[in-house]
Amino acid sequence: MSYFPSIGTIAYEGSRTSNPFAFQHYNPEQIVAGKRMDEHLRFSLAYWHALTGGGSDPFGSATAVRPWDRFSGMDLAKARVESAFELMTKLGIRYYCFHDRDIAPEGSTLQETNRNLDVIVELLEQHMKSTGIKLLWNTACLFTHPRFMHGAGTTSNADVYAYSAAQLKKSLEVGKRLGADNYVFWGGREGYETLLNTDMKLELDNLAFLYRMAIDYAQEIGFDAQFLIEPKPKEPTKHQYDFDAATTIAFLQTYGLQEHFKLNLEANHATLAGHTFEHELRVARHQGMLGSLDANQGDLLIGWDTDEFPTDLYTTTLTMYEVLKNDGLGRGGINFDAKVRRASFEPEDLFLAHIAGMDAYAKGLKVAARLIEDRVLDDAVDRRYATFREGIGADITGRRTTLASLEQYALENRPIVNVSGRQERLKSVLNQYLLEE
Numbered sequence: 001m002s003y004f005p006s007i008g009t010i011a012y013e014g015s016r017t018s019n020p021f022a023f024q025h026y027n028p029e030q031i032v033a034g035k036r037m038d039e040h041l042r043f044s045l046a047y048w049h050a051l052t053g054g055g056s057d058p059f060g061s062a063t064a065v066r067p068w069d070r071f072s073g074m075d076l077a078k079a080r081v082e083s084a085f086e087l088m089t090k091l092g093i094r095y096y097c098f099h100d101r102d103i104a105p106e107g108s109t110l111q112e113t114n115r116n117l118d119v120i121v122e123l124l125e126q127h128m129k130s131t132g133i134k135l136l137w138n139t140a141c142l143f144t145h146p147r148f149m150h151g152a153g154t155t156s157n158a159d160v161y162a163y164s165a166a167q168l169k170k171s172l173e174v175g176k177r178l179g180a181d182n183y184v185f186w187g188g189r190e191g192y193e194t195l196l197n198t199d200m201k202l203e204l205d206n207l208a209f210l211y212r213m214a215i216d217y218a219q220e221i222g223f224d225a226q227f228l229i230e231p232k233p234k235e236p237t238k239h240q241y242d243f244d245a246a247t248t249i250a251f252l253q254t255y256g257l258q259e260h261f262k263l264n265l266e267a268n269h270a271t272l273a274g275h276t277f278e279h280e281l282r283v284a285r286h287q288g289m290l291g292s293l294d295a296n297q298g299d300l301l302i303g304w305d306t307d308e309f310p311t312d313l314y315t316t317t318l319t320m321y322e323v324l325k326n327d328g329l330g331r332g333g334i335n336f337d338a339k340v341r342r343a344s345f346e347p348e349d350l351f352l353a354h355i356a357g358m359d360a361y362a363k364g365l366k367v368a369a370r371l372i373e374d375r376v377l378d379d380a381v382d383r384r385y386a387t388f389r390e391g392i393g394a395d396i397t398g399r400r401t402t403l404a405s406l407e408q409y410a411l412e413n414r415p416i417v418n419v420s421g422r423q424e425r426l427k428s429v430l431n432q433y434l435l436e437e
């Protein structure tokens with residue numbers, strides 16, 4: 001049975017195609033920078049947006065028309081699994097991600113919830129075997145249910161902390177069973193609203209301890225996924241503890257956890273933190289902690305997490321630039337943590353949105369590879385810092401100076417000669433590369 005009978009397999013047709021159900025740039029077997037495109041771009045479907053979300057917002061109910069709408073309960077969960085694999089197969093997406101509660105409904109007890117989960121995990125396992133599609137990462141939803149109103153790992157209620165640990169334990173077991181490449185921790189409600197009622201130190205200590213127990217349990221059961229933390233500065237809480245890449249790395253270092261984690265960086269979370277996406281990638285890359293990407297984009301005119309499909313070629317190019325400079329994402333991938341707009345409610349929109357995102361990343365990859373090959377930015381950076389390669393600059397980077405020796409140098413009253421940063425020229429060259437075929 002097909003859930004999307006009118007849509008076939010999406011093929012690459014090149015940039016001049018007028019077929020909306022075709023790729024203009026994503027050509028999986030094309031070699032770019034020495035590797036196949038599909039090896040660079042390990043695209044992943046976000047179950048919560050593609051299968052579970054329906055387009056509701058604080059002002060209105062769901063609008064999406066989906067082929068699984070006629071089902072409910074566990075039948076709905078099963079229909080979503082079948083639809084997900086059809087969607088991924090037709091799009092050529094080889095990975096997916098989910099929260100435990102996206103895939104199976106909560107029961108009235110934790111036991112019943114876990115039983116529901118087991119049924120769907122078994123079905124997922126069968127589909128993964130028959131299609132070769134893999135789990136990029138899974139995670140535990142420790143933020144939707146009312147019990148998490150004060151947080152999960154940072155809750156003020158020890159019973160909720162224990163419940164969260166139980167849910168996390170099960171989630172690690174699911175990850176192990178499905179062979180997840182990574183396991184994500186996103187601190188949905190790990191933050192605070194007001195310091196008037198908050199013991200920040202206890203909350204952070206408890207959060208670190210939850211991570212420590214997760215590391216120990218993963219080792220105990222032989223689950224070797226890369227652990228990832230996903231930063232976000234705000235929403236749902238006013239101040240999220242994993243604010244951005246730098247804050248998260250500092251947190252991990254403070255608690256001696258840095259060896260066990262990398263970061264899952266999301267574009268929209270970067271802009272909510274007042275950063276560009278490439279800034280977040282650069283920070284993580286320099287610390288050897290660039291793990292995986294949640295590919296989407298925000299709207300700079302809107303102050304919340306809009307999770308739009310990524311179509312901004314500047315960002316996809318500069319993102320892939322960082323990824324290539326990082327020598328890839330290893331076990332990570334490019335997960336479309338993105339939802340179609342509420343008015344893009346037809347099933348076809350799910351395909352069109354993913355095609356748009358995959359093409360934007362493919363184009364970004366091709367442009368980034370050429371920028372690197374032609375040393376466009378490398379040469380500009382080299383020129384800008386040239387004074388550090390000789391004379392007093394080389395003494396500074398060789399750490400052979402003192403304040404006194406630098407004072408002596410400065411007092412010799414040499415004329416200081418600066419050179420232009422040439423930012424506008426570089427942007428124009430970037431445009432040139434983007435506009436070339």
Ligand code: XLS
Nearest residue numbers: 139186230266294305337
């Ligand atoms: C929400 C987050 C979330 C994580 C996974 O803003 O993006 O979906 O990616 O829990």
Ligand code: CA
Nearest residue numbers: 230266294337
């Ligand atoms: Ca995300």
Ligand code: CA
Nearest residue numbers: 266268305307
């Ligand atoms: Ca988001």
